[in-house]
Amino acid sequence: MTNDKLPSRNDNFSEWYNQLILKAELADYAPVRGCMVVRPYGWSLWENIQEGLDHRFKATGHVNAAFPLLIPMSFLEKEKEHVEGFSPELAVVTIGGGEKLEEPLVVRPTSETIIGHMYSKWIKSYRDLPVLINQWGNVVRWELRTRLFLRTLEFYWQEGHTAHATAEEAQDETLQMLNIYADFAINDAAVPVIPGRKSESEKFAGAVRSYSIEAMMGDTRALQAGTSHFLGQNFAQAFDIKFLDWNNELQYVWTTSWGLSTRFIGAIIMTHGDEQGLILPPKLAPIQVVIIPIYKNESEKSQVLEVVEQVRNQLNEFRLKVDSREDVTPGYKFNDWEMRGVPLRIEIGPKDVAKGTLAFARRDMPGKTGKSIVDRNQVSSRVSDILLAIHESLYDRALAFRQSNIYDPQNYDEMREVLQKGWAYSWWCGNPECETRMKEDTKATARCIPLDQPDGEGGCIYCGSKAKEKAYFARAY
Amino acid sequence: MTNDKLPSRNDNFSEWYNQLILKAELADYAPVRGCMVVRPYGWSLWENIQEGLDHRFKATGHVNAAFPLLIPMSFLEKEKEHVEGFSPELAVVTIGGGEKLEEPLVVRPTSETIIGHMYSKWIKSYRDLPVLINQWGNVVRWELRTRLFLRTLEFYWQEGHTAHATAEEAQDETLQMLNIYADFAINDAAVPVIPGRKSESEKFAGAVRSYSIEAMMGDTRALQAGTSHFLGQNFAQAFDIKFLDWNNELQYVWTTSWGLSTRFIGAIIMTHGDEQGLILPPKLAPIQVVIIPIYKNESEKSQVLEVVEQVRNQLNEFRLKVDSREDVTPGYKFNDWEMRGVPLRIEIGPKDVAKGTLAFARRDMPGKTGKSIVDRNQVSSRVSDILLAIHESLYDRALAFRQSNIYDPQNYDEMREVLQKGWAYSWWCGNPECETRMKEDTKATARCIPLDQPDGEGGCIYCGSKAKEKAYFARAY
Numbered sequence: 036m037t038n039d040k041l042p043s044r045n046d047n048f049s050e051w052y053n054q055l056i057l058k059a060e061l062a063d064y065a066p067v068r069g070c071m072v073v074r075p076y077g078w079s080l081w082e083n084i085q086e087g088l089d090h091r092f093k094a095t096g097h098v099n100a101a102f103p104l105l106i107p108m109s110f111l112e113k114e115k116e117h118v119e120g121f122s123p124e125l126a127v128v129t130i131g132g133g134e135k136l137e138e139p140l141v142v143r144p145t146s147e148t149i150i151g152h153m154y155s156k157w158i159k160s161y162r163d164l165p166v167l168i169n170q171w172g173n174v175v176r177w178e179l180r181t182r183l184f185l186r187t188l189e190f191y192w193q194e195g196h197t198a199h200a201t202a203e204e205a206q207d208e209t210l211q212m213l214n215i216y217a218d219f220a221i222n223d224a225a226v227p228v229i230p231g232r233k234s235e236s237e238k239f240a241g242a243v244r245s246y247s248i249e250a251m252m253g254d255t256r257a258l259q260a261g262t263s264h265f266l267g268q269n270f271a272q273a274f275d276i277k278f279l280d281w282n283n284e285l286q287y288v289w290t291t292s293w294g295l296s297t298r299f300i301g302a303i304i305m306t307h308g309d310e311q312g313l314i315l316p317p318k319l320a321p322i323q324v325v326i327i328p329i330y331k332n333e334s335e336k337s338q339v340l341e342v343v344e345q346v347r348n349q350l351n352e353f354r355l356k357v358d359s360r361e362d363v364t365p366g367y368k369f370n371d372w373e374m375r376g377v378p379l380r381i382e383i384g385p386k387d388v389a390k391g392t393l394a395f396a397r398r399d400m401p402g403k404t405g406k407s408i409v410d411r412n413q414v415s416s417r418v419s420d421i422l423l424a425i426h427e428s429l430y431d432r433a434l435a436f437r438q439s440n441i442y443d444p445q446n447y448d449e450m451r452e453v454l455q456k457g458w459a460y461s462w463w464c465g466n467p468e469c470e471t472r473m474k475e476d477t478k479a480t481a482r483c484i485p486l487d488q489p490d491g492e493g494g495c496i497y498c499g500s501k502a503k504e505k506a507y508f509a510r511a512y
Numbered sequence: 513m514t515n516d517k518l519p520s521r522n523d524n525f526s527e528w529y530n531q532l533i534l535k536a537e538l539a540d541y542a543p544v545r546g547c548m549v550v551r552p553y554g555w556s557l558w559e560n561i562q563e564g565l566d567h568r569f570k571a572t573g574h575v576n577a578a579f580p581l582l583i584p585m586s587f588l589e590k591e592k593e594h595v596e597g598f599s600p601e602l603a604v605v606t607i608g609g610g611e612k613l614e615e616p617l618v619v620r621p622t623s624e625t626i627i628g629h630m631y632s633k634w635i636k637s638y639r640d641l642p643v644l645i646n647q648w649g650n651v652v653r654w655e656l657r658t659r660l661f662l663r664t665l666e667f668y669w670q671e672g673h674t675a676h677a678t679a680e681e682a683q684d685e686t687l688q689m690l691n692i693y694a695d696f697a698i699n700d701a702a703v704p705v706i707p708g709r710k711s712e713s714e715k716f717a718g719a720v721r722s723y724s725i726e727a728m729m730g731d732t733r734a735l736q737a738g739t740s741h742f743l744g745q746n747f748a749q750a751f752d753i754k755f756l757d758w759n760n761e762l763q764y765v766w767t768t769s770w771g772l773s774t775r776f777i778g779a780i781i782m783t784h785g786d787e788q789g790l791i792l793p794p795k796l797a798p799i800q801v802v803i804i805p806i807y808k809n810e811s812e813k814s815q816v817l818e819v820v821e822q823v824r825n826q827l828n829e830f831r832l833k834v835d836s837r838e839d840v841t842p843g844y845k846f847n848d849w850e851m852r853g854v855p856l857r858i859e860i861g862p863k864d865v866a867k868g869t870l871a872f873a874r875r876d877m878p879g880k881t882g883k884s885i886v887d888r889n890q891v892s893s894r895v896s897d898i899l900l901a902i903h904e905s906l907y908d909r910a911l912a913f914r915q916s917n918i919y920d921p922q923n924y925d926e927m928r929e930v931l932q933k934g935w936a937y938s939w940w941c942g943n944p945e946c947e948t949r950m951k952e953d954t955k956a957t958a959r960c961i962p963l964d965q966p967d968g969e970g971g972c973i974y975c976g977s978k979a980k981e982k983a984y985f986a987r988a989y
Contacts, residue, residue: 078575101549101550107544124609133602149542152543191578
């Protein structure tokens with residue numbers, strides 16, 4: 036309950052991020068290294084993210100299910116690249132019910148293997164396809180360097196796992212889900228993202244092709260905010276998932292997987308936040324509107340609170356909070372809710388009561404520019420309009436920031452320079468060796484090869500050989 | 513894709529239950545002993561249960577959060593009864609990231625300890641109270657005998673954990689949540705339940721008092737369908753959760769916990785199901801209405817499907833499925849959706865098209881009694897009415913069944929007899945020794961001491977000594 040200052044976002048972005056999460060009560064450190072507690076305000080944000088994604092998944096024919104947390108170690112070993120990728124990160128249960136287990140069980144780091152096992156039982160015929168299942172849950176990866184939301188030992192996510200009769204259909208599904216992530220990021224979270232293909236070295240362990248949406252954070256670093264993988268027949272072969280096709284011949288299915296996690300909360304914080312704290316996109320904000328009653332004595336109080344109740348009822352379609360605390364000042368409350376990122380504040384004082392007006396203050400425009408006086412009778416439509424305007428201004432601001440920090444270096448010397456302050460958008464031959472060397476020089480990696488490509492071709496920014504695609508390079512979270 | 517017969521519910525209730533779950537695709541066995549996969553149809557039922565509970569929790573001021581899956585072993589040891597109760601059932605992670613952990617981590621069997629630890633950090637003053645947090649998640653208990661939904665190594669549930677300034681407030685919360693469970697069971701699931709206090713031997717490990725809702729299954733066995741615990745200051749002392757009270761004195765908080773799990777799906781199956789399969793309560797059914805188009809040739813087909821689309825649009829407020837499969841007969845579809853428990857079937861054939869009518873068939877009334885012809889223009893209000901009527905008839909039937917199987921034995925010999933065929937409702941002195949001996953004789957336990965008690969007192973059904981309360985005794989799941 037203090038209005039202590041945050042570390043400066045400009046001077047120390049990293050500490051600003053850590054302290055803001057604690058201070059806004061989004062999350063806290065758990066007693067186990069690298070684990071987090073997602074506090075109610077943070078979980079409510081995640082519930083809104085879940086809802087935004089879940090209705091998009093269901094609208095495209097997906098259903099939810101739940102697969103076990105514990106996976107036999109031998110399952111992971113069935114897909115060679117998969118086990119190589121994940122075995123350094125596993126949490127392993129060796130004791131159950133007081134006895135040493137015959138086969139150790141892995142706490143799932145992802146569920147391709149156990150879902151593959153079940154699909155091999157369920158899928159018999161082309162009539163059983165496609166299988167379009169999503170799961171909301173928790174996974175554990177034993178990461179060494181952790182950050183709240185961005186990289187924690189346990190995190191929350193959804194993982195979609197689909198099986199199809201043809202490669203084309205699976206590839207279409209992979210891109211459909213990538214586009215759903217992009218649509219959600221842009222239209223619900225006001226986070227501009229670039230959908231694209233991952234380079235070979237950044238591919239998911241076991242995938243044929245991986246795709247991601249990439250976002251630029253407020254310090255210009257890149258963040259992978261959601262991924263979608265075309266798994267080919269790799270897991271179908273490892274888990275013997277076969278179906279009888281239209282010609283009565285046994286075929287392996289084609290599978291995909293795609294996921295978006297609580298990491299996305301980190302993307303929201305680092306895209307929109309400012310020196311005062313969080314700025315939450317209106318469609319996802321746990322509290323969209325906060326009402327602060329202002330009064331000096333009991334007679335003013337009763338008049339003001341009566342109007343507060345009327346306005347609360349007029350706004351019952353919004354997620355609204357009335358801050359009626361009596362042990363802190365209105366000024367304290369302004370700072371507190373600004374720090375917590377509530378998009379719109381409504382102040383109601385005795386003068387507003389007398390005039391039939393309300394004082395609005397937009398979180399995205401500090402100071403006078405964000406303030407307006409609104410007729411009480413029009414409050415509901417004005418709130419709608421302003422929340423929409425805030426969404427748009429957040430998106431536009433983030434997009435303009437990204438555009439001003441993406442460079443088109445003319446040679447590798449320039450590239451090394453721009454990668455210290457932003458992203459490079461460059462022709463690349465796709466050779467993993469070029470990427471490895473650039474990473475050694477600059478700490479930047481290929482973030483994605485965007486789906487949207489220019490015409491023509493150019494010389495690889497590193498080696499000069501012929502390149503048919505441009506890629507984004509950046510230092511990343 | 514077969515219409516194989518289920519085992520008979522009357523002859524073999526247990527096999528009927530197991531086979532029905534697999535056949536209706538509610539769940540499947542996982543490759544790890546005792547674990548289950550909840551399939552989309554079962555998970556959709558769970559999502560509706562979650563929604564029914566979650567809005568009740570939020571309406572009473574609770575918020576959701578997420579606490580870690582992994583708990584240091586030493587945390588459990590801080591509350592003596594708690595660790596004694598849970599240590600035989602633990603799954604233990606001993607390896608993380610390829611290395612042996614210094615302190616083993618327990619996969620949570622329940623979260624009182626880790627939440628207690630966090631509350632001790634967050635709660636400082638009476639202003640921070642009450643804390644009213646719920647968590648939706650998974651827990652693991654290493655059970656030896658498992659049954660799908662009823663008792664699995666991993667299960668899904670919600671666990672509420674609240675902290676209060678006074679014992680009275682915590683006790684009120686405990687009973688409020690018990691009543692919310694009862695309200696949900698009765699009004700959403702059509703499952704009659706008896707709210708009551710658990711006996712000393714059936715208490716939660718670490719609780720001062722435990723309460724439960726108890727339901728009678730179709731074979732007359734009892735099932736504990738939700739629990740609410742008054743934890744006193746046991747966990748507050750173990751985890752040092754203190755607050756400065758109004759007099760600026762440090763006090764321990766008073767805590768509660770309460771949970772309802774995927775076990776409740778077992779209660780729904782075993783309360784309402786019949787020889788044909790599942791009967792799902794309309795408010796929770798994943799599919800409330802199934803439409804079966806009936807036609808013999810292409811011309812009939814196009815007429816019928818046109819009307820099917822009209823009716824689908826008229827019923828868009830319901831969870832509806834049109835079964836347009838072409839490789840199975842209407843008769844096959846009738847059996848299939850009956851087995852899956854869809855409350856209402858609508859058949860649309862050429863005669864219905866011509867007459868402007870629809871043929872309704874209620875799942876809870878097989879044969880002619882459940883059938884009716886409905887005017888197409890009134891379909892929406894008729895569906896509403898019939899779904900409500902089905903809810904009520906399911907509840908009434910289950911209540912009548914329970915009442916006809918509860919006995920009031922006059923002595924212990926009679927009690928032993930009635931406990932072979934139903935429940936006993938008897939005066940009991942509350943002595944754990946009486947309960948232990950009755951259990952040895954009859955396999956029945958005290959299910960609960962109902963909140964609703966008769967006046968007066970009687971002699972304990974076992975030992976004859978003075979008894980102030982009546983209790984329900986039954987063999988239980």
